[in-house]
Amino acid sequence: MDNASGSDMLVGMTLSKLCLACGLCCDGSLFRFVPAQESEAELHLKLGLPVVQQSGRAAMALPCRRLSERQCTVYEERPSGCRAYVCRLGDELERGEVSFAHALAVVREAQRRIAALAAAWPGEGPVVQSATLAALEADSSLSDAAYELLADARSWIDQELHWPEDSRACPSPPMGERG
Numbered sequence: 001m002d003n004a005s006g007s008d009m010l011v012g013m014t015l016s017k018l019c020l021a022c023g024l025c026c027d028g029s030l031f032r033f034v035p036a037q038e039s040e041a042e043l044h045l046k047l048g049l050p051v052v053q054q055s056g057r058a059a060m061a062l063p064c065r066r067l068s069e070r071q072c073t074v075y076e077e078r079p080s081g082c083r084a085y086v087c088r089l090g091d092e093l094e095r096g097e098v099s100f101a102h103a104l105a106v107v108r109e110a111q112r113r114i115a116a117l118a119a120a121w122p123g124e125g126p127v128v129q130s131a132t133l134a135a136l137e138a139d140s141s142l143s144d145a146a147y148e149l150l151a152d153a154r155s156w157i158d159q160e161l162h163w164p165e166d167s168r169a170c171p172s173p174p175m176g177e178r179g
């Protein structure tokens with residue numbers, strides 16, 4: 001970022017402001033894993049972010065233990081696997097295609113829909129993941145109302161926030177990996 005222009009830096013700051021209000025790609029709502037680099041083993045150790053093997057590759061499991069509420073507590077030092085990912089909404093913000101106010105409203109609405117699902121679904125772990133798994137397994141404890149809330153949250157995320165073509169996303173299949 002040494003050569004970044006003033007406007008580039010401003011855009012970067014705006015995206016980081018959005019991310020620090022969001023956290024959906026860190027809390028397990030979108031993904032279950034973040035790819036990790038073997039060369040960053042010391043950094044992971046220092047940050048308290050264990051590396052596991054996932055499908056033969058190094059990864060960190062989500063939800064991330066360095067997420068507090070919706071904020072990354074190690075944002076400036078976060079590993080490269082974290083830095084590499086920007087969702088579609090963040091990309092649109094970076095390109096100046098949407099305003100910060102719009103992007104924040106989209107994030108807030110996604111959070112509201114996920115919270116509504118969480119209130120209706122008693123499953124463990126990240127609620128979008130666990131409810132999706134329950135739906136795929138035809139778990140009878142997932143009520144019709146909860147199923148509709150799940151579809152509602154997934155639909156909003158797919159349409160407004162996430163890359164629709166990214167098969168690593170949570171909703172389908174549920175074993176997502178970001179990167």
Ligand code: SF4
Nearest residue numbers: 019022023025086087
């Ligand atoms: S989902 Fe997008 S806006 Fe939210 S934290 Fe991740 S990159 Fe940032």
Ligand code: SF4
Nearest residue numbers: 026064066067072082
């Ligand atoms: S280290 Fe920060 S950016 Fe990376 S997954 Fe954890 S909370 Fe998210």
